[in-house]
Amino acid sequence: MQYKHQYIDGVAADLPVGKVVCVGRNYADHAAELNNPIPTTPMLFIKPSTAVVPMAESFTVPVDFGSVHFETEMAILIGQPLKNATHDEIEAAIAGVGVGLDLTLREVQGKLKEQGYPWEKAKGFDGSCPLSAFLEPSVAGDLQDQHIRLTVNGQVRQDGNSSLMLNKVYPLIAYMSHYFTLLPGDVVLTGTPAGVGAVNPGDKLLVELGDKLRVATQAI
Numbered sequence: 361m362q363y364k365h366q367y368i369d370g371v372a373a374d375l376p377v378g379k380v381v382c383v384g385r386n387y388a389d390h391a392a393e394l395n396n397p398i399p400t401t402p403m404l405f406i407k408p409s410t411a412v413v414p415m416a417e418s419f420t421v422p423v424d425f426g427s428v429h430f431e432t433e434m435a436i437l438i439g440q441p442l443k444n445a446t447h448d449e450i451e452a453a454i455a456g457v458g459v460g461l462d463l464t465l466r467e468v469q470g471k472l473k474e475q476g477y478p479w480e481k482a483k484g485f486d487g488s489c490p491l492s493a494f495l496e497p498s499v500a501g502d503l504q505d506q507h508i509r510l511t512v513n514g515q516v517r518q519d520g521n522s523s524l525m526l527n528k529v530y531p532l533i534a535y536m537s538h539y540f541t542l543l544p545g546d547v548v549l550t551g552t553p554a555g556v557g558a559v560n561p562g563d564k565l566l567v568e569l570g571d572k573l574r575v576a577t578q579a580i
Contacts, residue, residue, distance in 0.1 A: 366493040381406055
């Protein structure tokens, strides 16, 4: 069944599921934990619509490609087309604020990086982007003061705040829109704080954005 974007109150967002535009190494502590240099401009990559699955249901961890890592990120749902967007255009286009998991085939990614190849196989595989339902922007509040937390099997693994982003939300979306037209139903993932690690079948996860969004899910 085709996944549909939803708001937290269960109302359908009435937007198609589009691409997911992501930014790598947008938190200095995450870049450091993987021994990666901090890029001087946003490092962008895309997950296709087939990567998107509902977070509230269990999600599948592929077991044939080595270690799968979780990366917890604030997600921005786009409601209007954006190209070379201004601050005001971005503000008007944000249809929802949620949370997503950027699932990553870490060993596959490492081998691709060593060879100088793109990351698509490691980042854009089917089901690699479990997404929560979305808060209305007015309910979510300040995008640059959002607490992002992931608990796995009762242990807090990621605990950060969007205030620590190297590229803030509005400038980041503006930058993205210079290269990729953002369409209604597209989602922007804004980077992950430190603490990423392996997720395995059977793990129980609690994903939180501030005190307004809590999603319990399980890897299978």
